[in-house]
Amino acid sequence: MQNPLVSILIPFKDTEAYLSECMESILRQAYQNWELLIVDDASVDDSYPIVHAFALKDPRIKLFKNQGSGIIPALRTAFNHCQGDLITRMDSDDIMTPDKIGTMANLLVEHGPGHLAVGQVKYFSHRGISNGYERYETWLNELTEKGNNFNGLYKECAIPSPCWMVYKTDLERCGAFEPDRYPEDYDLTFRFYENGLQGIPCDKVLHHWRDYDTRTSRTSEHYAANYFLDIKLHYFLKLEHDPQKQLVVWGAGNKGKTIAKSLLERKIDFRWVCDNPKKIDKDIYGKRMEHFHILNQIDDFQGIITVANENEQETIKLFLMGLDKKPMMDYFFFC
Structure with missing residues (x-):
């Protein structure tokens, strides 16, 4: 042509x-x-x-x-x-x-x-x-x-x-x-x-x-930001989510809370982690916040990362690399 x-x-x-x-x-x-x-x-x-x-x-x-x-x-x-x-x-x-x-x-x-x-x-x-x-x-x-x-x-x-x-x-x-x-x-x-x-x-x-x-x-x-998050979660669950793996949400800011709330409304099981000592062990929406080190003990998981700070994102990548996790397969940055 x-x-x-x-x-x-x-x-x-x-x-x-x-x-x-x-x-x-x-x-x-x-x-x-x-x-x-x-x-x-x-x-x-x-x-x-x-x-x-x-x-x-x-x-x-x-x-x-x-x-x-x-x-x-x-x-x-x-x-x-x-x-x-x-x-x-x-x-x-x-x-x-x-x-x-x-x-x-x-x-x-x-x-x-x-x-x-x-x-x-x-x-x-x-x-x-x-x-x-x-x-x-x-x-x-x-x-x-x-x-x-x-x-x-x-x-x-x-x-x-x-x-x-x-x-x-x-x-x-x-x-x-x-x-x-x-x-x-x-x-x-x-x-x-x-x-x-x-x-x-x-x-x-x-x-x-x-x-x-x-x-x-x-x-x-x-x-608005919530529309973008809705689309991300919609297609993640449609195209990427593996129910055989433990779903993990990493981050306790506004985006993390929005994603967590949507998953709870959909009755989808997940674990919620962060590195903020002020939030670890807190109960949010009936879900306990855990330290991200628990991921060392989970054999197979998929992570939704809602941490926006670029320096923290690099730290998270290094941690997940150490667990032999791959981007766009084992973990997905939502911001």
């Missing part, structure tokens, strides 16, 4: 300040065999007229009204109208590099179905980027450079939502945008993983990711 049609899916809502820059970056693509399915999610500003003006000038731009409400229905609306062999996402407030579509399309043509093309990303903002976003960008790009994004799957969303591309047939096999589960990009990342898609290494920055105060991921309840 040479020069396949690429369908670019964009939901938008009230992003008039950024839409023209986004659209211009798509028009400047070196790879020209694309169609843009762009869906208005009930904007109340001038976003719709801006896109409509672009659509009048270029028949590749196809503008729709959302058939539902929210990002997931908007993506379904776009996907239902797409004709491309390859599918990619884009956010209406971001900017593509001129080689973005061509680079990812060529990678997919070279490697074939069953693969996932991912580009490196660069955050930008009028006020500068926080240390947290800088660290996430660095972490994400290091994974993308090697094509092993799924190694960090349970820590964070390891596939940037506006910078991936897959064969349409693979996206359909993964359930496309059918599940009503937010954050939708993280859920789709897990489904890529569940269906065995293989990441393709990429050493290029292909996407400029804008950060600002009213960005959806900052303002919508669907992107």
Whole structure:
């Protein structure tokens, strides 16, 4: 397959300040065999007229009204109208590099179905980027450079939502945008993983990711920390959990408590450990907190690690390595 049609899916809502820059970056693509399915999610500003003006000038731009409400229905609306062999996402407030579509399309043509093309990303903002976003960008790009994004799957969303591309047939096999589960990009990342898609290494920055105060991921309840934890636990229990092994939760902070409470509600047995002397032997939710050294006495276990401090994470890795435990098999970092 040479020069396949690429369908670019964009939901938008009230992003008039950024839409023209986004659209211009798509028009400047070196790879020209694309169609843009762009869906208005009930904007109340001038976003719709801006896109409509672009659509009048270029028949590749196809503008729709959302058939539902929210990002997931908007993506379904776009996907239902797409004709491309390859599918990619884009956010209406971001900017593509001129080689973005061509680079990812060529990678997919070279490697074939069953693969996932991912580009490196660069955050930008009028006020500068926080240390947290800088660290996430660095972490994400290091994974993308090697094509092993799924190694960090349970820590964070390891596939940037506006910078991936897959064969349409693979996206359909993964359930496309059918599940009503937010954050939708993280859920789709897990489904890529569940269906065995293989990441393709990429050493290029292909996407400029804008950060600002009213960005959806900052303002919508669907992107709160508890939603991410719910998805992690959902897929861990579906894809990784071995009932023959003792399940262990390591960490007594807010995330550890959230996971523990969810497991108790599901009536799933686990042991709860930490290294905080103030919490060891305490009763939390009817469960006794134990010292992590008890793991020396358990023959076979699976661990969910909810400790966020990076130095402590390294100590935990060394301890588990000493027990001959392997990441993404015997233990999973949830932060």
